[in-house]
Amino acid sequence: MTVNTQLEYHERDRLVEKAIAFLRTLNGEMYRGVQKALYVQAADVLTEGDLPVGEFDRIYFGVEFCERRIPSVHQLEKAISICREDGKPLTLVTPIVTDWGLKRLNPLFGRLMEYDEHAEVVVNEYGTLMFLREKFPSFKVVMGRVLIRQKKDPRVPLIHDEKIRGYFSGSVLDSAYFCKFLHGQNTRRVELDNLPHAQPPQADFSVSLYYPFVFITTSRNCVAETCDECARVHYMLYHPTMGDGLIFYGRSQFFVNLNLNWLENSRIDRIVYQFYVPL
């Protein structure tokens, strides 16, 4: 399926249509029991009226990659208020952080603790994990897709040899030692990207799958001059080997995979739907 990303992910009406179409897909037999989570980076998005928030089972709130976009306590309070009103559980998503970013997360953790001491927190960086284990040990930690490593290069499907392609299809969950580490952290949920070439994970954890933006890489080099510009602008990188192109947004690069063709025989029980390219 060809994706016209520059239109489909920045036109709000089409996004809502896509959300509804996606949700109808998930109502089929194959996806029975799969939770649907709606990911937002700002609480205001939940109240703008046209998102089918009611069709989702859970709200993911936060950012994954850019610590400069960590939401304020006020925004978190708004998200908590909406979730409480709608009776939906909230998952706080945290990004890759330096010490500066971790300081900004601290008051969010404090506020979240007041709301639900057993709330879910997605961590994408081991310092955050360490910080939570010491300061907020009651939170349910979810290992985010930055930490659950996969080989995500979009050119893998160009490899002809099936055995070699198989080498690129696994994840860190294939390592018993890493799984031992996860059990030691009392972690029960891990998060993955929706790779076209991935094999379904078989490890003994609940698995969330992000849809439709596959995260590939991030850096310190932000393509935007200012954070305001970043909110409005992204870049497409085209190359003959890169399918429909890479999306370069803020500091990170993604590609799009709209197919959900590997849920069967996997432990995936949650899909995290992102309307916009995540920050």
Place this chain on the structure above:
Amino acid sequence: MSNRIKIAISISEADEVMDLVRDGADEFYCGINHPEYSFALNRREMPHGNVPTLEELQKIVQLAHEHGRPVYATLNKTFYTGPELEILRELIDHLKEFGVDALIVSDIGLMEMLRESANGWRLHLSSVAAPMNSWSVKFFRQYGVERVILPRLHTNEIKNIRAEHPDLEIEVLALAWYCPNYDGICSFQHDLKSFNDAAYERGLMDNACCLEYQIEMINDGDPQRDDFFINSIGKRFSNVYLRMSAACEGCSVFQLSHSGINSLKVVSRLLNRQQKRRCLQFMKKCVDAVESFGKESEFTFFVKKLYKSSFGFDCNNNCYMNPVKARP
């Protein structure tokens, strides 16, 4: 008073040792090719950039030790599968026999395995593990890590980590080619070109950050071509992505030398010998000169001139640790 910073550089052949020692290398690091495993066992693809055989590694270690230089083995893939860890188990025994001084590691599974085997290895944490802050350094120190090689952080962030961990060895990447991303978080694959000859011949399977992309800017949903912007971002992409200039922290040696940093790494496994020596000589001159400058601005001026004379082109302010702005 500043401390004298060591310089670590890669090695892949025994007959490089003497030249690099003379040029100023204090420490060596290397990846190793496994004789029976066709995929890379570290972050650099085979066969380039790694010591080709165990026999060669043994010679390297012997020669380096004769000149008082330690050798660190790089086992820093972003993750290893179960079967790969079993291959490493055997390889690590050989490394121990040869007297390799430390392992540079990044995968938690590998660290768990090493902790379980309790064989007394000195561990250095690779930048591929992405220790981004003082808490992640604390996390990895649970595995007995004695040195941390920091990823792309600002000088102030490095100082903060040093302040929180005064007893830890800290190494910083000071000269790095090709990679504009956080290497450890990046999931582009470096070894694709080994597996699709036809595409490789056409230059299509090079490292993703080295490809020539057509770039389009999308502004508020309207595709457009902002020529000024595309020119500047394209140029930046070219500079960073197409190996036009190294990302460098020569100027930061001034602050780093006053911050208790122990070692600077010259990222060099994909360079040929001449390039490697040039990078090492440049970095050695920075480290040797820093004591003679009282002002950072004067040192910066010196380093930029030195960069030009060493590499033949301006540094383009392609600083490794500081964010690159898209517009000039």
